[in-house]
Amino acid sequence: MNNLIKISSERFKNKRKEGVLFxxxxxxxxxxxxxxxxxxxxxxxxxxxxRVIPNTVSVAQGGELTFTTLGASAPFSWTSSDLxxxxxxxxxxxxxxxxxxxTTTVTVVDAVGDTATSTVxxxxxxxxxxxxxxxxxxxADVITVTANSSGVVFAITIANNDAxxxxxxxxxxxxxxxxxxxTSPATLPTLAQGNQTFTITVTDPGNGNTGTxxxxxxxxxx
Numbered sequence: 001m002n003n004l005i006k007i008s009s010e011r012f013k014n015k016r017k018e019g020v021l022f023x024x025x026x027x028x029x030x031x032x033x034x035x036x037x038x039x040x041x042x043x044x045x046x047x048x049x050x051r052v053i054p055n056t057v058s059v060a061q062g063g064e065l066t067f068t069t070l071g072a073s074a075p076f077s078w079t080s081s082d083l084x085x086x087x088x089x090x091x092x093x094x095x096x097x098x099x100x101x102x103t104t105t106v107t108v109v110d111a112v113g114d115t116a117t118s119t120v121x122x123x124x125x126x127x128x129x130x131x132x133x134x135x136x137x138x139x140a141d142v143i144t145v146t147a148n149s150s151g152v153v154f155a156i157t158i159a160n161n162d163a164x165x166x167x168x169x170x171x172x173x174x175x176x177x178x179x180x181x182x183t184s185p186a187t188l189p190t191l192a193q194g195n196q197t198f199t200i201t202v203t204d205p206g207n208g209n210t211g212t213x214x215x216x217x218x219x220x221x222x
Contacts, residue, residue, distance in 0.1 A: 052108055052118040059086070059097040059122050060148055061209045067093035067118060072110040081105040085122050097122040099208060123148055125202055125211030134171075134184040135218035143213060145178040150206025154180065157201045158215075167193045171215055173200065182213075188220040195219055 050072040059065055067088070069076060080088045080095070082104035088095045095106060101124030107117045126147035134141060145154070156173045169185035180202065189196050200213040 050108070050110055050114045050116045052106065052116045054118060056119045057121070059095070059120060060207065061097055061099050061101065061122055061124055062207065063097045063122075065095045065097075065120075067095060067106060067108070069093075069108055069110065069116070072108070072114065072116075073112050075111055077109045079107050080120075081107070086120060095120065099210060100124070101211065123209075125149065125204060125209050127211060127213060130212075131214035131216070132182065133216040133218060134182075135188070137184055137188050138186050140181050140183045143180045143182065145180070145202070145211070148204070148207070148209045149178055150204050150209075152204060152206030155203045155205055156180070157203075159199050159201070161197045161199060165189075165193060165196060167196050171198060171200075171217065180213075182215055184217055188217060191219050191221055193219060 051070040053068045053070055057065065067078065075091065076093065078088045078090055078093045080086055082102060084098055084100050085102040085104040086095055086097045088106055093108070097120075101122050103119060103121050105117050106120055107115060109115050125145050128144045128146055132141045132143070154175050156175065158170050158173065160167075160170065167189040169187060169189075171185060172183045174181045174183075180200075182200065196217045196219075198215045198217070200215050201210060202213065203210045
């Protein structure tokens with residue numbers, strides 16, 4: 001009889017231990033799942049349908065825009081993929097375009113690790129054509145600014161891309177309204193000097209927008 005009582009008592013103690021272990025494992029699993037949600041574990045599935053507003057947008061150089069979210073959990077973290085094109089304040093979503101045209105991707109991450117993106121195009125001065133190749137001396141080409149102009153007279157600088165060239169002439173420019181007239185030099189470069197590539201930078205002092213035109217003066221073949 002004593003042996004039977006002893007065996008029953010041991011079985012009861014073992015079952016108590018098993019029950020305690022089961023409860024500890026159960027509560028441990030609950031805590032772990034809560035940690036997954038709070039810490040945005042990358043292996044956990046997400047049910048949040050986060051969107052950035054606006055999803056695609058064009059901004060003038062130097063312009064400012066505030067992004068918002070839909071279906072997301074605060075707080076948010078904002079980044080821009082190209083800081084030259086535009087920057088964004090990390091915790092507010094306020095985007096400021098730079099002075100260089102181009103495209104950047106704005107990304108937001110919410111509190112549970114969900115992400116969404118927006119494509120931002122920063123437009124500089126927009127021309128009807130962006131490049132000219134001229135093979136005839138003293139010949140004029142007209143390029144028109146079609147967007148992002150304030151109406152103020154443009155400022156223009158000209159630089160030869162080959163700083164070591166022996167060819168010392170440059171095209172000349174004149175501005176009438178939104179039209180830029182570029183006239184090739186009176187003498188073309190020789191075959192030995194080669195084609196001359198110039199970068200013509202156009203700046204609108206009224207709004208700070210800029211744009212560049214590639215201008216090539218072809219050699220005369222002699």
